[in-house]
Amino acid sequence: MSQAPEPGEIRIGLGWDVHRLAPGRPLILGGVPVPSEHGLDGHSDADVLAHAITDAILGAAALGDIGMHFPDTDPRWKGADSLVFLRRARQLAGERGYRLVNVDSTVILERPKLKDFRQAIRQRLAETLGLDLDRVSVKFKTAEKVGPVGEGLSAEAQAIVTLKAG
Ligand code: C5P
Ligand code: MG
Secondary structure: OOOOOOOOOEEEEEEEEEEEEEEOOOEEEOOEEEOOOEEEOOOOOOOHHHHHHHHHHHHHOOOOOHHHHOOOOOHHHOOOOOHHHHHHHHHHHHHOOEEEEEEEEEEEOOOOOOHHHHHHHHHHHHHHHOOOHHHEEEEEEOOOOOHHHHOOOEEEEEEEEEEEEO
């Protein structure tokens, strides 16, 4: 049975995702297209950052995970704009009585360099989640050429969010 949260209750959620890199696919991170010779492969637009943040929101509210709400076998989500998942996760958490406080995240990708896109990505995420810009953090790391991310086979994203009741 679900219980109403205590007033002022703080909830923390963790999200992680990985997608393969493929030539000719778009590289979309936090809803922002980044010019690149390779992009992320997947059923939706494969926005690895949006997916990690979606899971973090769902996790904080104990609402399952992204695949439960948006199965990758559902043709509705083929090529989908992953910001739809983010908006829905925010809405579901809101229906449980939680509002977002902040988002912190890291994208791990060997190349291209992403730092010039940080502001655009933060802005897009902030708009989508109804947050002030200073409550949305996006960081970038390489994998130092080690492992599948370091070898340029994939990209990962990690996210953590805080929700507050009331
Ligand atoms: O992975 P590393 O510590 O070498 O990253 C150094 C900096 O390079 C990061 O703090 C980030 O600002 C930037 N970076 C980037 N795009 C990437 C990876 C890292 O802009 N794909
Ligand atoms: Mg994904």
